[in-house]
Amino acid sequence: MKKQKYLFLGITFLLSFGLALFVAMSVFPNNPFSKTKAAKTESAIQSKLKNGDIIFQTSQSPQCEAVRIATNSKFSHCGIIYDLDGKWFVFEAVQPVKLTPFDEWIQHGKDNKYVIKRLKNADQVLTPVVVQKMQNYSQQFDGKEYDAYFEWTDNKIYCSELVWKIYKNAAGIELCKLKELKDFNLSDERVQKILKERYGNDIPLDEKVVAPSNLVDSDLLKTIIDNY
Structure with a gap:
């Protein structure tokens, strides 16, 4: 009994x-029980990262929508990945330019989707010395205002311009050829609306620009992670 x-x-x-x-x-x-699988997945992803990797996502705003339309691409934002004291960050040009923790950066994109690209010869080119030069060069932009006018100056800066200049001026690598504003699809009314708000009737069609789509399509890069 x-x-x-x-x-x-x-x-x-x-x-x-x-x-x-x-x-x-x-x-x-x-609850910690519910985080176990997510934590393992995050750890597995971050184990694949290297200094200098470039990450792309689809941001959600009227301007970002206009960028996607004008460039015929799903990507509207990008940043460069750095390992700082054992933690991964994305150095990005938002308002203001700043370092954002890797996992936090991912959450800012549409559906948390992103693509990570890397130089095809990164092991040979991005040596510790070069990476340090890139990080040192990056510091001059930290805290600067985001450039909503896409001007090719260092006074303010936008996302793809930031990545392009770090590679060009610190690593000596031109990831892609620069475009002019007039090279993009500017006829869509949503794009026209943003241009009108920014420039009025004086649109700088000859302004040098580089878009996230230009970087993601670079022949110098290979895809490391694609979860789109």
């Missing part, structure tokens, strides 16, 4: 524990 009683109590305990665990995982999304 006692054995049956203990057995009953044991089964009741297990059922109660299982129910409590289920409720905790459902009601409390930050």
